[in-house]
Amino acid sequence: MTVRKNELISANFDSYLTSDNPLGANNDLDIIKAWLQHAASNSKYTFYNYLKEVKRICLYCDSIGIHYTELKALDVNNYLGILKNPPAEWLKNDEAGVQLKTQILLKPLSTKSVEYAQxxxxxFYNFLVNSEVIRSNPVNLSIKIKVEEQYHISGKSLSFDAWDYLSAWLKHESIRSNQENRSKAVxxxxxxxxxxxxxxxxxSVIGLSMNAFKVSDKGKHRVWCIHVxxxxNKxxxxxxxxxxxxxLKFYRQAIGLKEVxxxxxxxxxxxxxxxxNKSGISKMTNSISLRGVNFVITESLKLAAADCEDYFIAQELLKTTPHTFRHTSAIHRLNIGIDLAxxxxxxxHKSINTTMIYLQDTQDHQVEENEKFNEILRNRVNKFDNKF
Structure with missing residues (x-):
C-alpha cells in the first residue's frame, strides 16, 4: 500500500500532538498560542500583528489544500507574490454576492510590508523547528525580498499608499456596512x-452649511468652489x-438630497x-463639533488600521490627527508637481514662504526636481554637442 506524502506528514503531525511534545500541545491552536506567548507577549500591538500574519498564512494554506506544517519554499514564494500583487480572489470588493474567505486585501501590500510579513x-517557522513540529524552515529558503528604500513615517502626513488605502477603506465601509452603521460610514x-x-x-468645518458650495467664475471657467x-475669520x-x-454627490444622494x-x-x-434613527440614514440637522471631528478621526482610523493587512500603512493611520489631512493635501500636491502659487x-497662506515649509518636507519632490533639472541640462548639452 502506497502512503501519499501529505498523509505521511499528517500522520507525523498527529503523532507529535499525541506524544509528550515539548510544548505540551494537543492541537494546532495550542501550538500557535505557544508561539504568540513566546514571541509577542510583551506588546499588545505586536501580538495582534503576529496573530494576523499566522491567520493569513493558515488561510493561504487552506486555499491550496495543505496544512501549515506542509508549507514549502515555493508555496511561501507564491504567498508573498499574492501579498505584493493579489489576484481578484484575494481582494475585497463592494459588489453584492458571495464573498470568498481569501478576500481580505483592499490593496496590494508595499514591498516593505511584504518583507515584514516574511x-x-x-x-513562526523557526519556532516550529525548535519545538520539533517540523524539521526545516521553508521561509529560510524562500525568495529574499528586496526593499529599495526605507519606509518613513513622519506622523505629519500620510504617504500616497496610506491615503489610497484609507480612501478605498472609507468607500468600502460606506457601501458594505450594515444598515445600522451605514449613516456613520457615509x-x-x-x-x-x-x-x-x-x-x-x-x-473651518464647524458650522458650515451646504450653501458653502457655490458656482464661481474663474477666468474663462465656471467652477464649483467652497467658501470657508x-x-x-478671513x-x-x-x-x-x-x-x-x-x-459630495455620493454623500448627498446617500442622505436623500439632490446631487449638488x-x-x-x-x-x-x-x-x-x-x-x-431606525431607517439607517438619519436626518442630520446639527453641525459637527470640534470634539466630534476628533472622535471621528480617532475611532475611524483605529478601525481602518485594524482592517489593514499592511503593517506600515496601519502605523501611519494610527498616528493620524485631523490636521494630518491638511499636511497630506499640501505635500501630495507639491509631490505631483502642482506649483507653489x-x-x-x-x-x-498669506505668504508663499509658509507654503515652502511643506516643500522642504517632500524629499521625493526634491530628488525628482533635481533629476528634472539634470535631464534638461543633458538635453541642452547633447543639443550643443551635435553641432560639432
Whole structure:
C-alpha cells in the first residue's frame, strides 16, 4: 500500500500532538498560542500583528489544500507574490454576492510590508523547528525580498499608499456596512475626503452649511468652489476638485438630497453630528463639533488600521490627527508637481514662504526636481554637442 506524502506528514503531525511534545500541545491552536506567548507577549500591538500574519498564512494554506506544517519554499514564494500583487480572489470588493474567505486585501501590500510579513513567518517557522513540529524552515529558503528604500513615517502626513488605502477603506465601509452603521460610514467618508481635498483646518468645518458650495467664475471657467473661514475669520475660496465633487454627490444622494447644493440649503450642515434613527440614514440637522471631528478621526482610523493587512500603512493611520489631512493635501500636491502659487492659494497662506515649509518636507519632490533639472541640462548639452 502506497502512503501519499501529505498523509505521511499528517500522520507525523498527529503523532507529535499525541506524544509528550515539548510544548505540551494537543492541537494546532495550542501550538500557535505557544508561539504568540513566546514571541509577542510583551506588546499588545505586536501580538495582534503576529496573530494576523499566522491567520493569513493558515488561510493561504487552506486555499491550496495543505496544512501549515506542509508549507514549502515555493508555496511561501507564491504567498508573498499574492501579498505584493493579489489576484481578484484575494481582494475585497463592494459588489453584492458571495464573498470568498481569501478576500481580505483592499490593496496590494508595499514591498516593505511584504518583507515584514516574511520576517514574522520566518520567526513562526523557526519556532516550529525548535519545538520539533517540523524539521526545516521553508521561509529560510524562500525568495529574499528586496526593499529599495526605507519606509518613513513622519506622523505629519500620510504617504500616497496610506491615503489610497484609507480612501478605498472609507468607500468600502460606506457601501458594505450594515444598515445600522451605514449613516456613520457615509458621513465619515465625506468628512475625511473634505479635509483631504480642501486642506481646510477642522475649525473651518464647524458650522458650515451646504450653501458653502457655490458656482464661481474663474477666468474663462465656471467652477464649483467652497467658501470657508480661515484663521482670523478671513474668507477663503477653494476650487472644488472633480474628486471632491464626486464625493459630495455620493454623500448627498446617500442622505436623500439632490446631487449638488442649492442656494436655500443654509440650514443643512456640511458635516453633521450623527443622529441615528431606525431607517439607517438619519436626518442630520446639527453641525459637527470640534470634539466630534476628533472622535471621528480617532475611532475611524483605529478601525481602518485594524482592517489593514499592511503593517506600515496601519502605523501611519494610527498616528493620524485631523490636521494630518491638511499636511497630506499640501505635500501630495507639491509631490505631483502642482506649483507653489496654486498650492499657496489652496491652503490660504498669506505668504508663499509658509507654503515652502511643506516643500522642504517632500524629499521625493526634491530628488525628482533635481533629476528634472539634470535631464534638461543633458538635453541642452547633447543639443550643443551635435553641432560639432
Amino acid at each position: 520576517g514574522i513567518l520566518k520567526n 458621513r465619515d467618508r465625506w468628512l475625511m475626503n473634505l479635509l483631504y481635498h480642501t486642506a481646510i483646518r477642522r475649525s 473661514h480661515t484663521k482670523g 474668507n477663503h475660496e477653494i476650487i472644488a476638485s472633480e474628486e471632491l465633487m464626486n464625493e 447644493p442649492s442656494r436655500n440649503e443654509e440650514n443643512i450642515p456640511l458635516i453633521p453630528a450623527l443622529n441615528r 496654486s498650492t499657496q492659494h489652496h491652503l490660504g
